[in-house]
Amino acid sequence: MTTKVAIAVVGSGPGGLSAAARAAEVGVSHVLLEQTAAHSNTIQKYQKGKHVMAEPNILPLRSPMRFEAGTREKILGEWAEGLTEHKVNIRYGAEVVGISGAKGDFHLKLQDGSEVLAENVILGIGLQGNPRRLGVPGDGLPCVQYTLDDPDEYKDEVIVVVGAGDAAIENAVALAKQNTVYLVNRSGEFSRCKDGNLALILKTIEAGKVTCLYSTQCASLTETPGTVFSLASATAFSIGERPYLLALNTAAGDMQLPCNRIIARLGATPPRKFVESCGIKFPSNDPSSLPVLSTSYESNVPGIYVIGALGGYPLIKQAMNQGYEVVEFIRGNPVAPADEPLLAAKFAGIPGYRSVTETLQAMQQRIPLFTEVNPLMFRELLLGSTIHVLKPDAVVFKRNDYTNSFYTIFNGGVDIQIDDNNPAKRIPLLIGQFFGEMGLLSGRRRTATVLAGKDCVLIETPRRDALKLLSSVDAARAVLDQTFIVRAIQSGFAPQAKTADLLPIAAKSKLNRYKAGQVVFSEGDEADALHLVRSGSLAILHVVGSREIVTSYVAAGNYVGEMGLMGNTRRSATVRATVVTETISLDADAFAELLQKNPALRSELEDTVRQRIASNTRLQGQDNAGALISFLLKQGLGEATDVLLIDETLCVGCDNCERACAATHGGTSRLDRAAGPTFANVHVPTSCRHCEDPHCMKDCPPDAIRRSPNGEVFVGDNCIGCGNCERNCPYGVIQLAGPPPEQPSLASWLMFGSQKENVFGEVQGLGRKHHHHDHGHGAPKAMKKAVKCDMCKGQDGGPACVRACPTGAALRVSPEEFVTFVQQEASRF
């Protein structure tokens, strides 16, 4: 079958569907190629009943397909109707393995060997990639699946999980509750998983709940008619029928395993390789970078267009609009992008505004950082940004604010106040320059106050958009890094120094990245550099005998290693990164130069050294203090800005903190008091640490997770409930919650407390423990959104958990108070 179409759309996600439907609507010959058996695979894989949001709300929908917020089923149903209604020519099970040719004559090679000819190609294949297939005869049977939505769906089955990564382990353990589970591991150990999962799977295997077949490979899969009466099925599997037979090559020889289901978790092939094989270029090697596109979504290969998440538009509505627009572009019918009126509204306040296109061009011309950015991406950047037209001396942000957006100067200029005691002392920044990058990179508080100058027009870009820019445009990253170093030296050591004087030092300084636990320098090493902590944090430790004693902790924005540079030649302590950490190191020569220029700096540094020696010796006297610091650092306090701790000598376990949290936050508590580890009477409950560089913010499609000016990391109302933050949080403090449970009446509450389990209801003999975790089952699932601690932002009196603690056991600690807290605690045991 080699008919030629005008447009071949690859991938039937929201973008692809919309494009194909538009082509069908206007009668353009087309084919929509979907590799699976159903359209919109990614959305099909959403959990049943999941509520899908239609963000961004302000953006109008432009597509022949209907789309508004609703359940997964409703949306998929509407799209299925749309496919029929518009008579879209969709081919299922059509996996494209290669694209060759040029505009007007593309050859799309399919997995089954057939070919599709097309004049233009629209790629809407998303970023998820294809799961690696089992690759054995019979892997097309319906018992083979590559995902697992709900492990509780299966019961009393024999399930073979293939793979040794995190997904395989998590699936195997979850399935083992109700099923007989075999885990097929190609190698002799688990080397690709997280430590936590390694411990989990080894324990589960040891307990006999999962049988792991090491050094084993699948050979073939066959369907067995009727019931299997093998010796194995008579003994090991006495329940139900096992309609499939999996042949395995184990270390001990071949083996036949009757089973119901095979779940292959062998990872995914990222789509990048395929995209590159079509000739499309990526701007950098950064795994998160996206192909360069023109304003009409055309890639560097003429005739191949990229839309949706792969084109940098992760939201459904954006992708659908793009699908529509790209078909119009191909038809030679240029439409203004759907966001045009939005940008016009943003720019309307700029003095002398004429048109969106002109303004965008002027911005790229005037601001060197943006010059290299491709116009499409720049448009997207602006869509997320805010334009500020400010009067002279208006405050842009204040020192110690916790905002983390990034500013560029489109017109006029700003003044940076670096010294609070001397407000007249200002550094001017002019048109085309940028500021606010310190907060952007390290996630720390603002280091200076910024005031607007004359005719000031600023572009404020949210952190996420700015980071996306940096990962895609190398030139922008380089400019930013250099500037960061100069400004860090300026604000950290030499506020008086002129930028010009610092440039040579900045050139000699180095940006270092450390993994969690990596040693920055060791005790006894030659002291050759001072480290300024740009992000993350460091632990200072001494080795006594065979033990390491942590004596102090250095948060981002501070420096370490100054002792060595002050005249000592050997490091007096070992310094190690507690989390992923970036430091800027100034070598000894550059440092001597700096000290020469600033005699005042020398005495200031001597003070710091004195203080640190005093603190070190104090903590060294307290063995427990070091152990406590180590424990707390392990709990993520190294990157925390505010953490809830519970003093177990005072906690009576009344759970009033949890109830207070639930009562002030729509019925769902964001903290789990009893969960979490304890050391020396200090308990770290499962509750947000408000990380410096929050893991949860990394991959939030609608950018709903923000940091308020006071430092709280919170989830905004535009959360779409995708669950990325829940997965990204290493501390398990984010949950997806539906509407709150019903409250007991006041009278019963007053008499009997809440219905939450109390000790008299709970402990009733082994194996008969009540399970309370069945909320939501059966009932239709309402929209779930991410919830997490917001530190009671906007409520009087501070966090409700601390306010509601009757005994004073709950307290919040920030890194500044961290060492004091440890000293105080350590002196009590």
Place this chain on the structure above:
Amino acid sequence: MHESMLDYAQRRYLKIAIALCALSIVAYAWHDPLSPPNGGTWLGYTLGGIGAALILWLTALGVRKRSYSSALGTLRGWTSAHVYLGLALIVVATLHTGFQFGWNLHTLCYVLMLFVIGSGIFGVIVYLRYPQAMSANRAGTKPDVLLEEINDLDQRSLRVANEMPRRFGDVLRANREGTRVGGSTRAILGGLDFSTINLPAAGGSQAVPNPEQAALLDWLGAELARSTDGELTKRIGDLLSVVATRRNQLRRLRRDAQIRGWLEIWLYVHVPVTLALIGTLIAHVVSVFLYW
């Protein structure tokens, strides 16, 4: 940086409570009524008024505790005040009685109040003493983790028993069935172990008490002494050590439940008696004003 509710704000409410008591005592000593001291003098009315107001305010802690968005002080401050002013109430109310007691509603009201305060004192002692004991007993782990560990131990011992004569598996399963942690209020608060086990006996099996896994350990010991098979002896030894660990975990679990029980149980006296107190207080006030 942090301190207990008793030390709140440099013991501000202790000072206020002492001042209130001192003032009441001085007034009582100085006051020289025509009749013997009683609730009907002006000082009696004043002390009674203060006492009644205090009772109502002390009860309000239950409401404040649940007003989670209230910014009216911290709950710790309220609890601190509740404890100290509650103690001061003993002095204020006793002086209010003028030491006139009898078999009547008024004295009932006073006795109920003392009962509430007494249970409160008990609560404070428990709150100060037990958290540390609970933390020490848990030693960094948690009850649900202990339960899980016990389940794991059971699985492990059953796997060992699979390789042994059938009676071992039967006894271990019976032990699992018969193990009790908590159960009745008495068992929880007393940390009592009412576990039983069905052991093989002549003509079937017999349920015997198995506190601290003693009966099982005893039975295993006897089997060990009787065994002549080297492999079996080794397996019984394994079982003995698993059961001993199980006993220790169960002990910790029971102790934990016991502590949590004591931390909670006093409120089941304190709060209902408070409600009874308020009922009799209303009756006391109404009867005094209407029928005196």
